[in-house]
Amino acid sequence: MKKLFLFAIGGTGERVLRSTTMLLAAGVPAFNGYDIYPIIIDYDAANKDKDRTRDILKQYQKINRIAYANHPLSSMPQDDQNMGQFFGCTMKEMNGLNDFVLDFNPGKTNLTFRNKIGFDQMKGNLLSTHSLIESLYDTSDEPTTELNLDLTVGFKGNPNIGSVIFHKLSDYNEYDAFVSTYNAEQEDKVVIIGSLFGGTGASGIPVLAQQIKKDIPNVDMAALMIQPYFAPEIVKGGAINAKLFDSKTKAALNFYERSGIKNSMRAVYHIGDPYPTIIKYCEGGAGQQNNANPVEFISALAIAHYCGDMVPTGTFGNEYMYGLSRDIVSKVDKTGKQDSCRLFADDFDQQTKDNVLKYLTAFAYALKYHHTDVVGDKLKKEKTFLAILDYENIKSDVQNHKLSINGKNKLQDLLIYLNDYVEVFTRWLSELDYEGDDNLHIQPNSHRLAFFDFGKEISDMIEKPQEKAKESKLSWSKVGNFIGGGSSNVNITPLMSSNLKDRKHLDETGKKMNTKEKEFVFMDILRASCLEIVNKK
Structure with a gap:
């Protein structure tokens, strides 16, 4: 099985990984055939x-392990029209990681950059190093100067500090485990995700990329170099100055150009927003929990683009941007409030609709149906597929969120975890479409993605603009008819019942199960039925 290593660096990398997980949950076919290895790297140990x-x-991971213990994607027939499963890719953890997190952090509170590098102890033979550092950094006693920055919450937008720290990353056993696990002959891939305008990502991407290329010369690697798309409010005396984001990004891009790093990559993706979303000022730690942003979703699309064999084989240094064919401006009114621009599924190019959004829509239908009809008890069990799955015996426990004893009833546990995921998914959707809060003086996303309204019936839950704007298509460009309308008659239940037979889960009598694992059967017919609805639109 091929492996996909996702190095998520800093807050931006983590949020992109969050959106990528939604595509994985939706069973986007670009990821079929891969075992997924997320590796989160963040010097800010308390980052929310x-x-x-x-x-x-x-x-x-819990849903995947329950549903596909005996039916992984690799075991499915080659001609299966389902093209994968919800939560179908196995998610694995590198040896030594702690819940997918590499413990790369200061290890103690109030650790300054001065103390980290032992600046005050540089004497004798190290005097020349001491003098060099004095010429490179502000050594005054001000707490906001570089040498005196508290590293507990990361590098606060200072890649010149972070790059020094990141050079120690290759000393970690977890990094060695990655190098020994990577197998070029199996067509493994590596994706490095981070921002160019902050501290952690900007410093981590070049150091990590160079080290990986050194240790694995034939590595198949891509990088998402994310440019400014949000800007913390300007706070007097604050260590993070959003006004410097553009200059930092230009400096980083200039370095990548001169150093030749991008030529070691099969693909480099440039993604950003010229009208950044204004967010509350925060230097990190427990206060850093930003809303999902369309740029992060588009970054997840970039990973699908790379894994879906859209990059020419055998070539390096390919660069891509994802953008609108016309400029959609996010305006600021006289009061300083951001007037955000709302984007919809129909604003994306046909390739993205066919390869990604179709499956995301089927997933949204599935979660809505599961939450309202199955768990919500709208179905007549004796006349549906649920009778064969013996749902009536576990219905009360599922509705009361009572897991089975020692995991003995996998279907029961699956239905509970799947229902929990509805909240995860809808929260993510609402953040992508965040309209701000005037009472709390919080600005909306400068660009908002409006996909689904879970408060409506399945037939009407796809969001559509009230007035059709001028044609605008998001599409990939190399540097150098959607699922649009709702149906008034969306009925998933008959399809669930028919797919029990059509997908050969029942014997010839139609009363007994051919497939023993009911938890797999449920996920399989749910995916097939919802895709059938989407394909008919």
């Missing part, structure tokens, strides 16, 4: 973005 992403990965 990290905690949230880690928890979502664990939720995904």
Whole structure:
């Protein structure tokens, strides 16, 4: 089985990984055939973005392990029209990681960069190094200067500090485990995700890329170099200055160009937003939990683009941008409030609709149906597929979120975990479409993605603009009819029942199961039925 290593660096990397997990949960075919190895790297040990992403990965992993213990994607027939499964890719953890997190952090509180490098102890033979550092960094006693920055919450937008720290990453056993696990002959892939305008990502991407290329010369690697798409409010005396983001990004891009790093990559993706979303000021730690942003979703699309064999084989240094064919401006009114621009599924190019959004829509239908009809008890069990799955015996426990004893009833546990994922998915959707909060003086996303409204019936849950805007298609460009309308008659239940037979889960009598694992049967017919609905639109 091929392996996909996803190095998520810093807060931006973690949030992109969150959106990528949604595509994995939707069973986007680009990821079929891969075992997924997320590796979260963040010097900010208390970052809430990290905690949230880690928890979502664990939720995904639980569902996958229950549903596909005996039916992994590799065991499915080659001609299966289902083209995968919800939660179908196995998610694995590298040896030594702690819930997908590499414990790369200061290890103690109030650790300054000065103390980390032993600046005050540089005497004798190290005087010349001491003098060099004095010429490179501000050595005054101000707490916001580089040498005096508290590293407990990361590098605060200072890649010149982070790059020094990141050079120690290759000393970790977990990194060695990655190098020994990677297998070029199996067509393994590596994707490095981080921002160019902050501290952690900007410093981590070049150091990690160079080290991987050194240790694995024939590595198949891509990088998502994410440019400014959000900007913390300007705070007097704050260590993070959003006004410097553009200059830092230009400096980073200039370095990549001169150093030749990008030529060691099969693909480099440039993604950003010229109208950044204004967010509350935060230097990291427990306060850093940013809303999902369309740029992060588009970054996840970049990973699907790379894994879906859209990059020319045998070539290096390919660069891509993903953008609109016309400029959609996010305006600011006289009061300083951001007037965000709402984007919809129909604003994407046909390739993205066919390869990604179709499956995301089927997944949304599935979660809605499971939550309202199955768990919500809208079905007549004796006349549906649920009678054959013996759902009536576990219905009460599922509705009361009572897991089976020692995991003996896998279908019961699966239905509970799947219902839990509804909240994970809908929260993510609402953040992508965040409209701000005037009472709390929080700005909306400068660009908002409006996909699904879970408050509506399945037939009407796809979001559509009230007035059709001028044609605008998001599409990949190399540097150098959708699922649009709702149906008034969407009925998934008959399809679930017919797919029990059509997908050969029943014997000839139609009363007994051919497939023993009911948890797999449920996921299989749910995916097939919802895709059938989408394909008919």
